[in-house]
Amino acid sequence: MRNSNQYFHYLSLILIFSFQFCILLPNNGSNPNAIMALLLGLGGRSSTPVNMDPGTVVDLSGNGSFEGTLVDSDGNGISDGIALTGIGVPNLILIDTNADSIPDAVDTNGDGVADYYINPTPPAFLTTGPGGSGSPVVAIVDSSGNLIGFDTDGDGTANDTLVAQILGDTAPPTITSSLSSGTYSTSQTTTLTCTDNFAPGNIIYTLDGSTPNFQTKEGTILSPPSKTVSLSFEGSRTLTAFCRDLNGNLSSTIQINYTVDSSVPALTLVSQTSLAVSSSGTGIQSSTATWQTNRSGSYAIYEGSSCSGTNITTGSASANQNITFVRSYTNFSGEGTKSYRICVTGSNGLVGFVSFSLQRDDTAPVISTSPSAGNYSSATSVTASCTDVGGSGCEKIAYTTQAGSAPSNPGIQGPTGNITNGVLYNSAIDMSDASVTYTKFVARDNAGNLSSIHSQTFTVDTQVATITVNSFTSAINGSSNVNLNWQSSKVGTYQIRIGGSSCSTGTELSNGSGNSNVSGSALVATDISSTITNTHFIEGENTIRICVSNLIGSFGFTTRTTNKDTIAPNVSITSPSGSGPFPSGTQIQLSCSDTGGTGCDKIIYTLNGTDPTFDSNGAVTNGSIYSSAFALSNGNIQIKYRAIDLAKNNSSVITQNIYVGPPVISSVGVGTAQLTVNFSTVTGATGYKVYYSSSSGVTNSNSSVSGTSSPIVLTGLNNDTTYYIRIALTASYGESDLGSETYQTPSNLPLVESCILQWPSTLTLTRNTTANISNAIYVQFYHTNITNIFPQVADSRVQLQVGYGPSNSNPMTEPQNWTFFSASYNSSCLSCGNNHEYYSLITAPSNPGTYKYVGRLKITGVARETYCDLDGYGGYSGLTFSTSQLGTLTVQ
Structure with missing residues (x-):
């Protein structure tokens, strides 16, 4: 509710005096003194300054129909935005252009530039000029109170609708940082940038790893669209940031982890290919240590635990670059361990280091299992263990296991540790039930030495099989089959049944006649792909049961349901x-x-x-x-x-x-004081309207001529004046958008009698390069009393150009999409006869691709603008212009 001292709503930009006028007052009643001031001052301003405190409600429409609330996003007590939607998000950004800590302008699109200015003295809250100068800017709303846009020219209609688009925007913005995560030896800065399809908003960030939050004001808030942040802390920090657009949509969060270290060189042992080496031909014979320093300097590598031991090698190290150091078993006199230290001296004289050790182990490891091989009537698990007398330690065990027969030997590559056969052992191995299980183990130590193969056999049978279905066909049509891929946890014979309630009811299937693998023998954990033909299923749901028997004839089973559907959607x-x-x-x-x-x-x-x-x-x-x-x-x-x-x-x-959408103008015919607009008619359209103006940028407020068919003729035009034309159709929904703009000039002059794009029909140029005489484009034309006068000389009234444009564009209806170059008279043409010939050296566009080119000619006071294609066009009978007869330009 506004108080009785509220200033007048802004009602009109222009006070028009006549024999009778009406002054509209605010909702709170009339004020005689205000009426007199308005009459005497012709709409003078109120002397009460505008209140810019956070929480202030401001009238953006001038009549109380649309208001905004001043908000303080960053909590410094100064308003920095205007919320339009009632949820506290600044939809307009306030700007302080004169650095007096008082906002005096509004940014409507988040680009950091003032779009409108705050009037220091009401009634109008916004104006187009600083300090209250310029025209008032008024919010325009529809009958439901929804914001349409801003009126900046006082005609009562919105001519700036960006804010309405912003309030309807649902796409999140994007935030980027100019700095990547990393380690830096000096203070850094980063530029945080918020981008959006309509209008970026505020950026918020923290430097302590906490989560920034607009709602509870956690972090530092920056104005859009881009700000530089100083990162001068010594040590490790985390920059976390995100932004929102002017409708409150939030971007994803970015996180930059950085370290500023200006002290001792920090060395990192990036990797060590092996902690141990062996003299065995199947073991690891050498180890490579890869290291880095965060600062450039000289380095030395010592054998020992200090930077003053036995010097092995020296060199120069570049910051953050991998450097390798190789040691082999030949650097040892026998089994044992050696320590190495890498020392880097920085430009400040400080020394950083990193240490590592390497062991020589020539003795193979030994495997043992628990329990030992035998027969078991209960569930049994086998564990494997490894001991290494050589001292480098067991690195891994690989094993193979198989029910019914001995598996192949497990394999490990000594130098790499890659398992070439078998499975990496990492926990106890359950022996298969109802089967004889064969196991084999091999171990590798950290020096690459391999144990001998350790084989064990276990016989267990306690329970029925567990069946796992990996995939199956859940739905079929009238011709497709059902495929099942499944496994059994036990060896046994299997059968597949349709329907029934157990492994002894329903229809037992047999192999053949399209069925495959619906009965047979199952191996442990072995995929079985079963196929059941379509004819076994009825329309609707069908139950499939997979049954596997153990050694004593009990079944383990599982079911799946397949729906047969023969009706198309x-x-x-x-x-x-x-x-x-x-x-x-x-x-x-x-x-x-x-x-x-x-x-x-x-x-x-x-x-x-x-x-x-x-x-x-x-x-x-x-x-x-x-x-x-x-x-x-x-x-x-x-x-x-x-x-x-x-x-x-x-x-x-x-x-x-x-x-x-709108219809398409196919051509514009030129006549004396008139233009004939030809267009493609649209089935279902009730009519067509051609809008035209002598200025570019035609809208549906310009002059128009209506019709129900093509063409529509524009009459009463001025000869030699260019008219810009757009077309719309009318239909049951109303009037369409306007089509693409074209232009043409009425004239009482005829077309040039004939002109032709003489040569070449195709041309290839490199982008951004200008053609030379060897790849010039030639145009010839004939017109009585111009070209048939001898001796032939260039006529100053001739204006001839060559231009290129999009390959799918018509230069006669879309000349604004074409680029034209002047042409020069060719005085040396010996075969031109009664024709004149001109040539043009065009400059290729910057984007590669395929374009079309055309000639364009007019003779001042003699003939109007005429386009020249490959088979000729002009006033002569039988000559027609066609986009299929344009030259083809290939730009590489």
Whole structure:
């Protein structure tokens, strides 16, 4: 609620006096003194300064229909933003442009630059100029009170709608740091930058590893979009930061771990390929130590535990670069251990070091197991242990185990430790039940010495098998089969049954007639791939039971359910309905339902006229997977779509033709004081409107001519004045967006009688380079009393150019997308006859790709602008212009 002293709402930029006028007052009633001041001062300002304290409610609309609240994001007692949505997030950033600690401007897009200024004395809160100068800026809202944008020119309509787009933004911003995690020897700075698709907002960061938080003000808050942070602490710190955009969307958090160390060189033993070496030909014969220093300097490596032992090698070390040092068993007189110290002297004379040791061990390790080999009637686990007399210590044990017969020997590579056969031992091994289990072990010590193979055999049988199904077909159609991939924990015979309630009921399957591996012998933990033909299943749910017997005839089993579904899914366009036309940005939404019961798997679609397709496994072979509604591009769109259910039943392909957006101008014919606009008509359109203006930037507020078919003729125009043209259609939804802008000039002059893009028809240039005479583009033309006058000389009234543009663009309707270069008269053309020839040395664009090029010619006071293609165009009967007859420019 505003008090009785509240200043007047801003109502109008211009006070218009006439025989009768009306002054609108604020909601709190009239003020005679204010009326008199307004009449005498023609809308003079209030003398009450604007209140910029945090929490102040400010009137942005001038009539109380839209307000904002001043907020203090960083807690320093000074307002730094305006919250528009009531949740405390600054949607507009306040800026102090004159450094007096009082905000005097507003940044609406988070780029750190003032867009509007705070009026120091009401009524208007914002103006376009500093210190209250310029025009008032008023928030415009719709009938529901929703913000549309700002009116900066006083016409009552929003001409700055960015803030409305920001308030509708749901995409999170992105934060980046110019500094990466690492170790640094001096103080550092980093630039934190917040970027967003519409408007970045505040950045918040901490340097102590804590989590920054806007809500409870944890950390330091920076204004958008980019700020530099000093990192001058000695030691290790963590910079944690994220940002939000002006609608409150939060970016992900970045974390930069950095260390500033200006003291002794810090050495790091990056790696040591082995802690021990051996003289054995199958062991590790040498070890490589890789190290780094965080500071450059000279280094020496000593044998011993100090930087004054036996010097082995010296050199120069570059900071943070890997340096290697190699020792082999030949550096030992026998088994034993040696210590080494790497010492680096920095430029400040301080010495840092790192130490490591290396052992020579030539003796192979020994393996033992518990319990020993034998027969067992209860569950049995075998543990393996290793002892190493040589002293380097056991490094690993590998083993192989197999039920029913002896496995191959486990293998370990002595030098690398890679297990070439078998499994790494790391815990007790359970012996397979109801089987004879053979085990073999081999051990390796840290010097690469290998033990002999240790073999043991165990016989255990206590329980039924446990069956693990790795994969199975949960849904099938009317022709596909069911595949199961499964394992048994025990050796035994197996059978697969359909239906029933146990391993003795239901239908027992047999191999053959399409079935495979539905009965047979199972090995321990061995994948079995079973196939059951489609004919064994009925429509709906079917129970599959896998049964494995042990040595005494008891079964272990598991079941799976497969749904047979022979009905294809139904797919449709939920919206839009019909073929249109529809407004730009129209989204298409597809839906799928499956009456067969397995459920829809996916919908796919194409927009290029080809059929979307699946392979037999349901993988997409052509088309895109539909996941959510998406906007269609402007123009004629043919969407083809289909669906597949989980049983791999395909729907048929459905085709829908849709038109979106405005029509397309195909050409503009020139006449005396008129232009003829030719365009592609759209089925379903109720009419067309051509808007035009003598200035670029045509909107639907400019002059227009309506019609129901092509062409639409613009009359009453000024000859030799360029007119800019855009077209819209009308349909059931209203008027479409305006199409691309083109321009043309009415003229009472004829076309040039004939002109042709003479040579070459194709041209290749390197990007950003200018053509020379060997790859010039030549244009010839003929016009009576211009080119057929002898001796032939250049006519100053001739203006001829050569230009290039996009390969899918028409220079006659989209000249704004083309770049043109002047052409020079070719006085040495011996075969031109009655024609004149010009040539142009164009400069290739900076982006590689394929472009088109064309000639453009006019003769001042004689002939109007005429485009020249490869087969000729002009006033002569039978000459037509075609984009298919343009030159092709390849830019490398």
